[in-house]
Amino acid sequence: MRFNPKARLDKGQVSDAGGGGGRGGGLGGGGGMRLPIPTGAGGGKLGLAIAVIFFVVAMCTGNVPGINQGGGGGGGGGGLGLDPSQLQAAGGQSAETDRYASCRTGEDAAASHDCGRVAVVNSIQAYWAETLPEAAGVEYTDAQTVTFSGSISTGCGQASAAVGPFYCPAPGDQKVYLDTNFFDDVLEGQLGGPDGGFVEWYVLGHEYGHHIQDITNQMRNVKTQQGENSDAVKLELQADCYAGLWTNAAVNTEDESGEPLFSEGPNEEDLRQAIAAAEAVGDDHIQKVSQGRVDPGQWTHGSSAQRIEMFKKGYESGDYSACDVW
Structure with a gap:
């Protein structure tokens, strides 16, 4: 895609929390809707991935017995009995930086990947603000994207780059979180995924898909947490489909003044990157990398083939x- 140099960016939709501490660990006692990313210490040892994925999905959908559950579209509350405000205070999150201060126009978006991120978030939210009321009878509410490095405290618990990008549905939070080192360190470095700008744009489209599921109450449909036919898998595949919907319509999205955000829509290379990213984060692929075998009974996000199919369904x-999917 090419950014329209005349477009005006709303940098208020993206913020940067800076560095929050060391790497490693996972969603410590909380959860969010995320890509199935390997966790655990030791430079590429992925054996803890499946167990962590199960807990994360359960926490997000509010189906963990004994854990405080919040409202807000069926998303889980804070971790281990803490409310979101306690988690934020306990985590020592860094003050917001000026990372996006220079992101004003589409020209800036073309020159800087950070500003490109702002433009893409603007586009995704403009698409849903126009689409959702007509398609689902629900008004869209903005969700901020927060970038960070190292770790961050959220309404869904403490998170590090190891958990991958995620959406936190906890009341008072409802944000997309992204460690920008993730794409090089984990997706490409550990999972052998693709490199390229549209890889991140696909991921952002997927995470905002979870925001759509949150505000339309579709998260309440999740009763079963694991298995190739589980509700958890359906929820994740739907988010991939929603990412495809935005990709299809991105070129038609506009800034607040009506100026197109893009001068050209996604090309073949953009689509190749999105499909390769979907393949890299399929449960079967992650299981092959982490444990050398595939067990569909432990799936929480769907196979590579399923994820590609659903992205294409939305796009086409x-x-x-x-x-x-319900």
Whole structure:
């Protein structure tokens, strides 16, 4: 895609929390909707991935017995009995930086990947603000993207780069979180995924898909947490489909003044990157890398083939109803 140099960016939709401490660990006692990313210490040892994924999905959907559960579209509350405000205070999150201060126009977006991130978030939210009321009868509410490095405290618990990008549905939070080192360190470095700008744009489209599921109450449909036919897998595949919907319509999105955000839509290379990223984060691929065998009974996000299929379904149809997995 090419950014329109005349477009005006709303940098208020993206913030940067800076560095929050060391790497390692996972969503310590909390959870969020995320890509299935390997965790654990020791430079590429992925054996803890499946157990952590199970707990994260359960926490997000509010289905962990004995854990305080919040409202807000069915998302889980803070971790281990703490409310989101306690978690934020306990985590010592860094003060917001000026990382995006220079992101004003589409020209800036073309020159800087950080500013490109702002433009893409603007585009995703402009798409859903126009689409959701007509398609689902629900008004769209903005969700901020927060970038960080090292670790961060959220309403869903403490998170590090190891857990991958995620959306936290906890009341009072409802943000997308992204350690920008993740793409080189984990997706490409550990999982052999693709390199390229649209890889991140696909991931952002997926995480905002979870925000759509949150505000439309579809997260309440998740009753089963594991297995190739589980509700958890359906939820993740739907988020991939929603990412495809945005990709289809991105070139038609506009800034607040009506100026197009992009001068050209996604090209073949952009689509190749998105499909390769979906393949890299399929449960079967992660299991092969982490344990050398595939066990569909432990899936929480779907196979590579399923994820590619659902992204393509959204992209090729451009139809919100095509993503109805329920």
